[in-house]
Amino acid sequence: MSAVFRKPKTFRLRALHSQRKFGVAGWSCSEVLQKGCRHFQLPVTGSRLCLYEDGTELTGDYFWGVPDNSELLLLTSGQTWQGYVSDISRLLSAFHKPHAGLIQAAQQLLSDEQAPLRQKLLADLLHTVSENIAAETRAEDPPWFEGLESRFRSKSGYLRYSCESRIRSYLREVNSYASVVGVEAREEYSRIVDVMCRELRAAQYNGSYFDRGAEAGGRLCSSEGWFCCQGPFDMDTCASKHSINPYGNRESRVLFSTWNLDHIQRSSNALQVAIPLLGTRWY
Template identity: 55%
Template sequence: WRRVRGRSGCAGEEARRSSVWRPGACAGSCGRAAGCCRCGPGTAGRAAGCGAGEAARAVADGARGGQVPLAGSRLCVYEDGTELTESYFRALPPQTELVLLGPGESWPGCASDIERFLAAFSSQRDAVVEAARQLLSGERAPRRQKLLADLIHNLSENILAEERGDDEKWFEGLESRFKNKSSYMRYSCESRIRSYMKEVSSFISNVHPTARDAYKGIIDLMAEKLKSVKYNGCYFDRREEEEARLCTPEGWFSCQGPFDSDECPCKHSINPYSNRESRILFSTWNLDHIIEKKRAVVPELAEAVKTRDGREVNWEYFYQLLFTMENLKLVHIACHKKTNHHLSCDKAKIYRKGKQNHKIS
């Protein structure tokens, strides 16, 4: 058993030692429980000081040991907060972890411990890192080693540092011309967009000979536009205005999910500004074309030029599909589906209608 602070109606006292109660961590500002135990039918229940299958006696023993008023006290399952009846108590498997609630108290389940743990990240980061390091030094289980190592790694980040001199390790392996993190991240995004432009240009060999000059003219227009917007490097630059960047002001990026989903089912996120490892891992994230570049957009552009028959190709529409977030999604590698998207360009937008102007972002 352990005694922790409750949400309401609780004295908020620390754990008290006795033959039944075992001291445990206090829930602090998040506290929602009165106490907990591991019990259930068989020897597990007797070890906790309560008769197997006797919920009432378990409550009485717990209340007496933890100085909780018996009237109004009850037991619930630690995992999900389900309150116990006599019949439910008798059906519990051995080593089920229970929480003793005093009058007016509630327990939402183990999520409460997670909330408390997360709160400690922000309020006591250095202490958490030191405690994790001490645990890791004596840990032998591979899974626990990884969890502790990841925790230490994530809490030891230097996210807010921007200049090279403030986080030299982040810049290891990068050219000296990059003086701050944002300049490199902007360059990283520009490089991706430039590679898309190269693919569009190299496709000219597949264009019908009679249409190549017109295709080349459209390539030149797109290149000029990309230069004017600095190849949309703003997408990865955390210093940019909110509407221009894909990250938070701190540099957190969230996966936008597969091309056929509205959001990421796994809630992937990453901050390449935080440390060198995250910067490298971010390079595996994709700016994925919803309407596929190779299978749909570029071939459709080539066909539009070939069959224009005096009409003016709406190159701005193709520009948006190829180089802007109009048709791009930032996705974790696990959310990057390389199957055929079976999507095509909007036939109504391929050619310009009259002298209508199209705003390009």
């Protein structure tokens, strides 16, 4: 179409770190850029326009191919934008140290939301940002200790006990399996189990695995208490990137008690694989 009959292109424009948008029309990329800089009181030199959705820079050649009413972002010298990726990054940064305003805004959105999927996303967001991860003692986070014996005064102390109990439970299952081991392998099986018992007793049943206050090499979580799934025992990582922090709230603590950090659902499955190997002596 001849430029004589063209209408000016229309856009919705905003500056980086600003939620204010305004409508702007122009016959060229340069005209829209100048109008935007004037509106936001930004220098024209070094500034440029890009598409909000993917960060593609708007140039003269691309100008007329962009649909009307597309959202543009005005960037000054040194600023970058990767589209929705940048938005997600900013959102994650807000979650790292959530403030009351974020929680209040999410609560308001949830109260008015009708779509089930958006309700689920908002509810999960609130669940995450409302966690009291930093708190450690019963006095600092009483709800976390609901249902636990009064002797547990700290989160780390309880989770250390929980880990020891879980290891002891696994060990009892291993012991009970001796009755189904063939006669020819039973003696070797018992010898190995005895070695395991002594090693675990000496290591205090590896209770430090769940204790975020333990030395880095002795725990399976971060210093904040985050556990990341280690994937199936025969793989290096977990493709699903499962993670959980039982230090956050009571619900996470209870859910963590059902977690298997290596995808093994039944320890007997591993035992059924190991028993045939007893023909080889282990020292």
